[in-house]
Amino acid sequence: GAVVSQHPSWVICKSGTSVKIECRSLDFQATTMFWYRQFPKQSLMLMATSNEGSKATYEQGVEKDKFLINHASLTLSTLTVTSAHPEDSSFYICSARSPDRASGYTFGSGTRLTVV
């Protein structure tokens, strides 16, 4: 089945630094990937839609200059949290539409970011 790999699975960084999270579709091409943020005990909130070869589409309230998304190939999308602050600490997770439409969406394993 369709597999999405995400790494790192967890990262601790200092305030003011940047962190890059990678999301790869391992056995299929994903022209579109989605980035979600999940705070403890809350639902998945869509941050942005990553489109291969074009600019990402950001949801209302998400700072595009802070959360940089790059989708340079059909198998890789990256999310860079720039100038991270403690309030950016969260669980970030990507997903892609499975090529087999009957299988729905496939999620990466998530990245727990802690900014200290």
Add this chain to the structure above:
Amino acid sequence: GENVEQHPSTLSVQEGDSAVIKCTYSDSASNYFPWYKQELGKRPQLIIDIRSNVGEKKDQRIAVTLNKTAKHFSLHITETQPEDSAVYFCAAYYETGANNLFFGTGTRLTVIP
């Protein structure tokens, strides 16, 4: 855009009993409704889904029903087991715009042995 509401937010049942989680959606154009199970710190896992041309779907102890007229769908888990304890999310999707999933707020299910 689509708005998905889910309830209850928490649900505790005795092992062997049934659990029901309900969701409503706002956009009548939505035509795909998956349910995900998420354990702490892990990725959501698709457990069952239903499309708008079907009213009910069952997979062993799990079933989903869809009422298009009322715009609500429900997850039914029978003969619950402790390993069913997790957070469950419903979602809705429609083929327009960015084609992204809209998630409900989640239900924390606890099955008491």
